[in-house]
Amino acid sequence: MRLSRTIIAGSMALALLAGCGKPGKGKGKAEEKQAVAVAVVTADTGTVIRSTSLVGTLVGEQQVTVMPKVAGRVTEIARAEGSYVKAGDPILYIVNDIPGMDYKPGPVLSPISGVVGKVNVEVGQSAAPGMPVATVASYGSRIRVKAAVSDADLPYVKVGASADATISALPDQVFSGRVTRISPMVDAMSRSATVEVMLPNDQHRLVPGMTASVRLVLERREHVVAVPLGALFATDRTRIVTIDGTTARVRTIQVGLVGDALVEIVSGIRPGDKVATTGKERVQDGDAVRPIEAGTAAPVQPATDSARPESGTR
DSSP: OHHHHHHHHHHHHHHHHHTSOOOOTTOOHHHHSOOEEEEEEEOEEEEEEEEEEEEEEEEOSEEEEEOOSSOEEEEEEOSOTTOEEOTTOEEEEEEOOOTTOOOOOEEEEOSSSEEEEEEOOOTTOEEOTTOOOEEEEEOSSEEEEEEEEETTTGGGOOTTOEEEEEETTEEEEEEEEEEEEEOSSOBTTTTEEEEEEEEEOTTOOOOTTOEEEEEEEEEEEEEEEEEEGGGSOSSOTTEEEEEETTEEEEEEOEEEEEOSSEEEEEESOOTTOEEEOTTGGGOOTTOBEEEEEEEEOOSBOSOOOTTSOTTOBO
């Protein structure tokens, strides 16, 4: 981001200035107090975004666990992993081995059409009702991510919110999607709830079971006065240092949304005001400064962009 590069450049310039021009002996006090070098950005109107990072797993647009209705021994695997099945097709057969009874093997049927993603049993193995024997997933041009969001962030998650996902198996690709479902309950042990994000999968590169890192937008403020987070003091967010020519002025401000890279300023400064970032801790109101321009507060901070194509490179 241009703003980040310019702030880094400003910081390097400050380091160079700090090592130059040390006052010599015998000089007056007025000469000894030199102007303090500070990095300066220009406040601007833009968009502030707060997001969170989640880790999730890809699942089919439809995905079910298959379980037998009766107990018995597996006699045949009718559909191997990777096979396509229609709803009602047999995946495997089970026979009830009760002594003295002559039962024929009965089928365990797929409840949906899709791909057999996993078969959990082998021929000769025992199975029982409630035991997961296979998984069938239906996916094509779309696929879901299931991820856990903390109870603290849950109130800010909305259906339709934008999200970007990167997949561990495809690290150079970004897939943009939307939140489609939010669990109405929080798990008492993990203090988290499940969120589902639907992703495009036009090229069928994404398959169930892959791990995904999801960047989810929680809050967004548009058309607000914004400055970089570095303009705020770590211990006092009610003050900010502005630069009037070569003079530092400390102003009282009201902070709104604190985003990932930018912060909303509700009152205290206006677009176009020069704001100190690096070096602000070294000055007081009225001090002489040597401003080093570090750019303009970005109109939009880095965040998810639903317009990016599925195959876009970060």
